[in-house]
Amino acid sequence: MPDWMTDIRARLAAARLDPAREGEIAEELAQHLDDRYAELRRDGATPDEAQARALDELKDHALMREQLAALERREHTLPPAGTPARDRLFAGLWQDVRFALRSLRLNPGFAALALTTLALGIAATTVIYAVVDTVRPAHGRTGGARRHGDTPVVCRRRPRREIVGVLPDVRIHCTGLT
Amino acid sequence: MRHISGSDRELKKGSAELLILSLVSARARHGYEIGKLIETKSNGVVKFSAAALYPLLYRLEKRGWIKGRWVEKEGQRRRRYYDITADGRRILREQRTAWQAFAAAINRIAGLNEA
Numbered sequence A: 001m002p003d004w005m006t007d008i009r010a011r012l013a014a015a016r017l018d019p020a021r022e023g024e025i026a027e028e029l030a031q032h033l034d035d036r037y038a039e040l041r042r043d044g045a046t047p048d049e050a051q052a053r054a055l056d057e058l059k060d061h062a063l064m065r066e067q068l069a070a071l072e073r074r075e076h077t078l079p080p081a082g083t084p085a086r087d088r089l090f091a092g093l094w095q096d097v098r099f100a101l102r103s104l105r106l107n108p109g110f111a112a113l114a115l116t117t118l119a120l121g122i123a124a125t126t127v128i129y130a131v132v133d134t135v136r137p138a139h140g141r142t143g144g145a146r147r148h149g150d151t152p153v154v155c156r157r158r159p160r161r162e163i164v165g166v167l168p169d170v171r172i173h174c175t176g177l178t
Numbered sequence B: 001m002r003h004i005s006g007s008d009r010e011l012k013k014g015s016a017e018l019l020i021l022s023l024v025s026a027r028a029r030h031g032y033e034i035g036k037l038i039e040t041k042s043n044g045v046v047k048f049s050a051a052a053l054y055p056l057l058y059r060l061e062k063r064g065w066i067k068g069r070w071v072e073k074e075g076q077r078r079r080r081y082y083d084i085t086a087d088g089r090r091i092l093r094e095q096r097t098a099w100q101a102f103a104a105a106i107n108r109i110a111g112l113n114e115a
Helices: A007-013 A020-040 A045-056 A061-077 A085-106 A108-135 B007-024 B029-043 B050-062 B087-108
Strands: A153-156 A165-168 B066-071 B078-084
Touching: A007 A020, A007 A061, A020 A045, A020 B029, A020 B050, A020 B078, A045 A061, A045 B050, A085 A108, A085 A153, B007 B029, B007 B050, B007 B066, B007 B078, B007 B087, B029 B050, B029 B078, B050 B066, B066 B087, B078 B087
Parallel strands: none
Antiparallel strands: A153 A165, B066 B078
């Protein structure tokens, strides 16, 4: 009887199952392939034919791996009954972080794109705030000195009418603030 | 006999739980036996490869509808046998009723009984 374990473990590897669980699944699949191989041999297949056709049973291994990974992940995410809510939250969070890191490692292209997008977003936001901060009139900032003729900026919808800032002598209607 | 594949996969997927629960309701069976019975009883129309069958079995086990246990026999590799649970029997009853109603409705609409 062929040794199926190497083939099976190669097909399961990317699912990153718990080693003990992976061992059990591999053992069960090996038993299945043994049965299939024996049946094919009884039906007259040569050893090579029987081995190749038995391995066909794992043809959809990508789907199998995906389903097994999802099943095991769900099991890890659900802590035992009676676990405090706070511990449940952090157990799930930790699982999510590990899953995210694993996914990024397995998809370097996507990881690079995601990091570039984040970097560009942060850079663009920083530039916009820096420009606004530079061009904003100094006396319009909170705490700036109020001069004669400046128009107080008052929020009408606040509980108390209060000055939230001052601008040069221009007409201002502050109606959208809460 | 035509083997179910491609666009019929959803139909097969939907019925898989019912098929497995039905087969293990009589007695405990191992994975290969379950797959073989599905193939022979359907005259080869429905087939599950190992890659498709075992994730299904594990899913049903996680739901508590079937329970697997390792059985060792001298001189043989140990086997995992699956047996139906009380919850599984309840689900099986519900699924049988639902499938009967569904099949009857399809028959009435498509006129399959007259064919």
